[in-house]
Amino acid sequence: MKIKRYTLRSTLLLSLLLFTAAAFAQESSIVQITGQVKDQNSGETLPGVSIQIKGTISGTTTDSKGVFTLKTRLKFPFTLVFSSLGFSPQEFEVKNTTSRIDISLATQTLLGKEVVVTASRVEEQALRSPVAIEKLDIRTIKESPAPSFYDALENVKGVQMTTSSLTFKVPNTRGFNIPNNFRFMQLVDGVDMQAATLGVPLGNAIGPTELDIASVEITPGAASALYGMNAINGMANLQTKKSIPL
Known part of the structure; x- marks a missing residue:
């Protein structure tokens, strides 16, 4: 019985030493x-x-x-x-x-790649767009000296703003300068925002506010191939923050 006890103790001691050595080797x-x-x-x-x-x-x-x-x-x-x-x-x-x-x-300067959705109804880079398109991103809107982002459209290349009243401005492109631009389409996140009775966009009367706007995409040329005859004179697509492009 004593021999068996000594053997058991020796086995336990040997196992403990081996476990300690393995743990030390693993830690080391x-x-x-x-x-x-x-x-x-x-x-x-x-x-x-x-x-x-x-x-x-x-x-x-x-x-x-x-x-x-x-x-x-x-x-x-x-x-x-x-x-x-x-x-x-x-x-x-x-x-x-x-x-x-x-x-x-070392510091690194990254040039942002502008993305547009109006040109082909899918998200793509502005340089690869099949048509000429101008864009006001949120940074340009914040740095613009205009009273509102809609007034800043007057500084976009190829766009002329006609002031019909104090709060009613009509964007015009392609030289068609009329008070009511029936050939210019205005969208908000891809949704047409023309007046139901007049058939023309009422400026930004029913558009997004300054806090909600993320960017504005202007197509100075004809966009009727994708958006119908109402866009034969051009189109403006107002993108709001966290919007899902159509």
Whole structure:
């Protein structure tokens, strides 16, 4: 009985030692990488920079002082990808953990790609539109000195505004300058907003407000191939915020 007890105790002790050794080996295989990210121009630290191990989903972000700590079990070498809004992404190959990683990100200027939906009834880039189309985005509307976004249409190329009354302005294109433009269509998110009895758009009397407007797309040329005879003189499509193009 004593021999069996000693054997059982030895087995338990050996198992405990093996488990401890395995846990220590597993803990020792974790690699910890630290560093700091700064702005290349100003030298200031950058908080919220995303650091990701290339080809994996493992990563972290920098704190308020631009410092980051990343733990991984991957074997050397591997590549870290640093990215942040307004800065060019940068890659850094990590070969060991003997030194601290200091990264400087350069600012990046991105040109926005304007998207239009009026030209072909589907969302597409403005440069690839099959017809000439002018657009007032939300930034242009905010920077316009006009009293309202509808008044800013007067500064769009190929558009002439006729003031019929104090609050009634009629857009005209293609040289047809009449008080009531029967050949000009006006849409709000793809919906025709002409007056039921007059058959002409009453300016922005029944259109979106300044707070709801997102962009205005103007087709100075004929758009009757897609939108019928009422658009033979041109068309204006007022897009509201979070609208779904037709």
